[in-house]
Structure formats: structure tokens, C-alpha cells
Amino acid sequence: MKKIIGKVRKACDDYNMIQDNDKIAVGFSGGKDSIALIYALKLFQRFSPNKFELEAITVDPGFDNMNLDAAKEFLKEIDVPYTIIKTEISKIVFDERKESNPCSLCSKMRRGALNEEAKKRGINKLALGHHLDDGISTLFLSMFYEGRINTFKPVTYLDRIDITTIRPLIYITEDIIIESVKNNNLPVLKSPCPVDGKTKREFANDIVDDIATKVPHFRKRMLKAMQNKEQIQLWFKPE
Numbered sequence: 001m002k003k004i005i006g007k008v009r010k011a012c013d014d015y016n017m018i019q020d021n022d023k024i025a026v027g028f029s030g031g032k033d034s035i036a037l038i039y040a041l042k043l044f045q046r047f048s049p050n051k052f053e054l055e056a057i058t059v060d061p062g063f064d065n066m067n068l069d070a071a072k073e074f075l076k077e078i079d080v081p082y083t084i085i086k087t088e089i090s091k092i093v094f095d096e097r098k099e100s101n102p103c104s105l106c107s108k109m110r111r112g113a114l115n116e117e118a119k120k121r122g123i124n125k126l127a128l129g130h131h132l133d134d135g136i137s138t139l140f141l142s143m144f145y146e147g148r149i150n151t152f153k154p155v156t157y158l159d160r161i162d163i164t165t166i167r168p169l170i171y172i173t174e175d176i177i178i179e180s181v182k183n184n185n186l187p188v189l190k191s192p193c194p195v196d197g198k199t200k201r202e203f204a205n206d207i208v209d210d211i212a213t214k215v216p217h218f219r220k221r222m223l224k225a226m227q228n229k230e231q232i233q234l235w236f237k238p239e
């Protein structure tokens with residue numbers, strides 16, 4: 001966890017993610033990334049120069065096989081207040097709308113429910129568990145499927161609801177998260193989603209993994225490229 005906390009601290013410093021008196025809620029799916037994020041932020045809270053409150057919120061999409069008992073127990077143990085919002089997202093997305101691309105609507109509805117609950121609870125920062133591999137695969141997906149060079153930002157201000165989204169795991173690769181979750185015995189919920197493992201995201205993740213076996217320091221270089229404001233050379237047409 002030390003490695004993760006150090007990089008969380010660096011990301012928070014580099015992008016001014018946390019200020020004094022912030023009320024931060026972690027969007028907690030039950031998965032490895034968000035549980036690692038909660039644990040890292042809880043440990044970071046002890047020595048962070050900026051004092052902040054921390055809680056966790058889960059949007060329960062309504063899958064039959066989603067059991068959050070172990071997560072509840074863990075969050076109680078580490079003293080992080082926890083809210084679960086029951087929704088009918090899975091029924092709407094899979095049974096009623098029978099979406100051919102369920103991820104997009106599901107994620108929109110989840111984000112909406114999460115933002116709404118955060119607002120209700122007086123939260124001003126919403127922390128999400130996206131890590132470096134997610135940043136790279138999002139960049140690839142946007143090029144492959146949208147024809148633009150784009151990935152999520154480390155910090156995004158949502159002016160409609162006056163909440164800032166932060167992503168403190170952006171400097172951490174997935175393998176470090178997997179190792180840390182295992183070493184610390186964090187209770188990870190297996191994804192209850194029926195399309196888990198079969199999405200475009202997994203396709204992009206596989207490409208990232210494949211390139212990383214062939215290109216030395218691939219993820220580090222991609223991070224550098226994503227942070228590099230100066231050396232961009234593309235095919236812009238003259239104005």
C-alpha cells in the first residue's frame with residue numbers, strides 16, 4: 001500500500017486534487033480499484049497536509065448476485081461511513097430497454113445516481129478509481145471509436161452540480177492495484193455485471209497489455225505523452 005499512497009500523494013499534489021476541509025466521497029463499486037482507493041485515501045488522511053473527510057457511496061444497480069456484506073464490514077472496520085443507493089438500473093438497461101450497448105447507459109445512470117446522492121450529502125469531491133491503464137485504454141478507445149484524441153481528466157469540475165471529480169489513482173498501474181489488494185486482503189466483490197469481461201474496454205485493455213509486453217516502459221511513456229503539452233504534432237489543417 002505504501003507504493004500506492006506515495007503515488008496518490010503525488011497525483012494529489014500535481015493536480016491540486018484535495019484542499020482543506022474537503023468532503024470527499026469515493027464512488028465504490030465493490031471492485032478492486034475503488035476499494036484500493038478508499039483504503040489508500042483512508043491511510044493518506046492521517047498525514048495529508050490538507051484535512052479532509054472521507055466516505056463511500058455505492059450505487060447498487062440491482063443485480064441479484066451483488067452481496068456487499070464484506071464491503072460493509074470492511075468499511076466499518078476502517079471507520080469510513082458508507083451509503084448504498086438501491087436502484088433499478090439493471091432492470092431498465094437489460095430487461096426493459098434491452099440495450100445493445102448497455103455500458104454507456106448503465107454508466108450514465110450510475111454516474112447520475114452517484115452525483116445526486118453526493119450532492120444530497122454535502123459532498124464537494126467525488127473520487128473515482130480510474131488508474132493509469134484506464135487512462136491509456138480510454139485514450140485508445142476515443143481514437144478507435146470516436147476519431148478524437150481524448151481521455152478523462154485527473155480533475156473535472158461539474159458546474160451543473162458544483163462537485164469536482166478527482167481520480168487519485170492516475171499514476172498507478174493495474175498490476176500494482178491487484179498486488180496491493182491481495183497483500184492487504186481487501187474484500188473485492190466479483191463484478192455482478194452480465195457483460196463484465198466482454199466489453200470494448202476489455203478489448204482496449206488487452207491491446208495495452210499486449211503492447212506493454214513488447215515496448216519497454218510503455219505505460220510510463222504513455223503517461224508522459226498524456227502530460228506533454230508542448231510536443232504535439234498532428235495533422236491540423238491550416239485555419
Ligand SMILES: Nc1ncnc2c1ncn2[C@@H]1O[C@H](COP(=O)(O)OP(=O)(O)OP(=O)(O)O)[C@@H](O)[C@H]1O
Pocket residue numbers: 026027028029030031032033034035057058059060061110114127128129130134
Ligand atoms: N456502482 C458503483 N457505485 C459507485 N461508484 C462506482 C460504481 N461503479 C463504478 N464506480 C466508480 O467509477 C469508477 C470507474 O468505474 P468502472 O465501471 O470503470 O470500474 P472499474 O474500473 O472496474 O473499477 P472498480 O475496480 O472500482 O470496479 C470506479 O472505480 C468507481 O470509483
